[in-house]
Each structure stands twice: as C-alpha cells, then as structure tokens.
Amino acid sequence: MAPVNQPKDKKHERAHERWPEEAKSAGKRKPDYEELGNEPQAKRLFVRKTSKPPEKIGRSGGGSMVRNNRVLFHQLDRQCSIVHYVYQNMLGGSIRAQLRQCLQLPFLRSLASYRLFRTASPFDRRVTCLEWHPTHPSTVAVGSKGGDIILWDYEVLTKTCFIKGKGPGDSLGDIKFSPYEAVKLYVASGDGTLSLQDLEGRAVQVISRAPDCGHELILCSLGLMLCCCFFCWYCSVDVSASCRAVVTGDNVGNVVLLSTSGEEIWKLKLHRKKVTHVEFNSRCEWLLATASVDQTVKIWDLRNIKNKMNFLHVLPHDKPVNAAYFSPTDGAKLLSTDQRSEIRVYSSSDWTKPQHLIPHPHRQFQHLTPIKATWHPRYDLIVAGRYPDPKFPGYTVNELRTVDLNKFNPMGDTLASGMGFNILIWSREEMVAKKQEHLLKAMTEQGIGSWSLSRRGGQRQANPGTSKLKANLLSWELEEMRTKSNDSKSQGRKRKGKDLEN
DNA sequence: ACAATATGGCCCC
C-alpha cells in the first residue's frame, strides 16, 4: 500500500532517458505558440494562432506580443475598415471569416491586459472539470475530484450553489449543461454513474450505470462495508440538442449512446482503453469524436456505428489523448491534447495528418488534472494549461505553478481556469476594475469580510504553501482594491482592505 | 516534521 519512492538519481536518469524524441526535435523548431502576459506564473496565458508561425515583435508593459508579420498587420489594418466590410457585404460577398480575422487582432492585444478578477477554493479536492453556463454570462459550473459541484456567479458576492459529492471515488470526469433546462447538469462520475443533477431542486436522476459496476451488489450480498470495487466508471459526456442524445465513455473503452432521459440506444467497445473525451459535432449532427488513452482519436458517423473498426477516421497519436474538441466556429477542425508534449490541430479537409503540431509541456501526472487545450469560442485561437517540465526545451527555473484547465466563456471575453484546488476568473483589466469596484461596494454594504470564496470562509490555511498562494491571490485583489481606493480617495475602503489582509 | 491518502497509466507475469 505504501508508495515506494525511488532514489533521486535513478529518477532523474529515467526521466532523461524517457524524454521522447519528438520533443527534442520540437526544440529545434520555432515555437508555434505565443505567450501573453508576464509573471507571476499564474498570470500567464498561452495562446496559439492556428495560422502561420508567429514572429516576435517585442515586449511592452507586462507582457509580450507576437504576430505573424508586419505585412499582414498592415493589410489587416487596411481591411479592417468598416466601410470595406459594408461594401463587400453590398456586393454579396461573405465577410464573416474576414471580419473574424480582423477582430482577432485586437482581441489578441487585449489578452496582455487580462487580470485575475476573482478566485474560489470551495473544494476539499482538486478541480477536475469546468463548464460555462450556456446562457448566463458570469456563471460557471465546476466539478471536483470528490464529486462536489459548484455553480458560481462570480459577479455576485455570494451567489453559489454547492452540491456535496461522495468524497473518495466520486471523481467527476465531465459535466455538461442540459440544452433543454440550464439548471440541470449531466454528470459523469467515478462512482460509475451518469446522472442528471438538478442544481435548483438538488434532485439527482441516475440515467446510466457503467457496465460491470457491481460494487453495490457486493456490498448488499455480504452485508458489510467492504472496500468498494469499481470496475468501470464514466469519464466523459456530451449532449446533443438536435439528436436528443447523450454520449458517454468509460474507463475501459466503452461508448454508450443514450436518449436524453437515459434509455440506452447502443453500447459498444470503441476503444481499447479509457475513453477520455466524447463530443458531438455542433454543425453536423451525425458526426462524433472520441479520444482515448489507447493513443487514438476516432471520428464516427453516428448513423453507422457497428464496432470499433468502422470509424470514419482514426487519428493516431504518440501518447494517450486527453481531449479532442471540434472548433466551435465551424466544427471543421479538431483540437487534441496528448499526455506528454503535443497539442494538435486537425482539419476536416484532411484527417490523415495534423494541420498543426504544437510542442507544449503538459505531461501526465496521477495527481494533476489532465490538461486539455480548448478553443476560443469565436476566434481561431486555443488556450492550454501548462505543467512546466525541466526537460522541455525552453524551460526556465522560475516556472512555478501550473494552470490545469482553461475555458473561455461563450462570449469569449472571460477565461475560467482550474488550478489545483482553485478556480480562477480572468478578464480585461478595465472590466475587472469596474466589476471589482461594484463587488467592493456590495461588500461594504453587506459587511462581508472577504470575497475570495473558500471552503474555510477565507481563513488562512495551515499549510504555508497554500496560504502563500491564497494570500497572494487575495493580496493581489486587495492591491487592486487599494489602487482603486487611492484613485477614488476613499480612506474607509483603504482601512477595510488592510483589515481584510489580517 | 512526517506519514498517509488520492482510483492515473504502464509494464510484466
């Protein structure tokens, strides 16, 4: 039972010899992604443009900006004239793609000014999944390794809904809002169930149990509280409004298609190992993607799935795959993240090879939430969490802590992150300042001592490492508050800020 | 300070 620790020297030796060739060669390649923002680590964002390799054009203020080339910049500036678009539109031309391209540049620039808006640490285990509310712009649902779910409106001081999980073994693999009732969540849990959780009424409806999940029978027949033997559990879910269907994948390679109310349509073993991700294509209702630890992503025609071999396409990877997301803008691209150092972008025009292969450190570790690169909802951009690796080309010693999960909201102007036990909300500086001011006002009115949501009510933690982090996050917020207070010359607020710090 | 815990993935028998 006790973990066996190898001597350090052997460990390092192994790590070195195990570093994959592709990463070494990747080191020679020009970095294919751009880094926005600056220290501290938690404030850095990595965004990739899925077009041409970028060229670094210098640093300003707190972050570095990269763009393709000067010529493109100039062309875009010219093309970005509204008159140009109106004219094109009048001629009957499609301006959508161009307009998007044009708006992408200012958006990229704005990323340099992203700041932490709020943080929350409501769980007793780490964050495992995160979903934005489909219609409410400032609400996120986050799930934890202990089965807890929080629905959090971060623009309101204390507007949260918390559903307690079962603790060990109830790790939430994935959550999805119901497309019909936004107060309901489909939840894939490590306890072997797929359920529909009502966030208002708190009712849970178990809509499916993973095959061979016989632990309850064992408990009943023996009449003892033996250790739970879970053979199977669900790891991923997706819901299709147009198909009125739910897909889920389990830890041994099965994929199950269900009606939204839970009637099983089929259950097939489509992968050799754990199905880490399942997703319907938003533009093509019969198209399904599945990603697996068996190192493949498979694209399926839902109207014709018989066995693990009759996929439309297989996308072989060099390592297990954590996720494969279709692009939200047109559904024509697929973004995959492996368990070592690759992010790939495939295009539906040619599934045989990746369109882009991005070297990026995010290796698998048992006690870290698997990193999954996600799309920006409107632009041809992706965000990815990072697990700094001393062996990865370009590693610097001050890379301290990592962000595991990252998702932009449907509007595309706010980013929610999962970082260990913490949930972070990022937005543009001016937006943050305005909203924090608003929160501060509410705080003083209600006499609330802290707006950093924590399961300990904002108290300092016993562990020095954690409290340092929390204090940093809090003090950063306070620092912002003080700056604001100075601007608006409110002595009372200054005092309040100081009090909060203690 | 130190040990235990956590349900990830691979290899080998």
Place this chain on the structure above:
DNA sequence: TGGGGCCCCTATTG
C-alpha cells in the same frame, strides 16, 4: 485480458 507493483512526483490533512 487481468492484477500487482512501480512510476509520474502534488497537495492536503492528521
């Protein structure tokens, strides 16, 4: 194909 042991090397709690 299944299970035990090992390795990846974090963060929290008692």
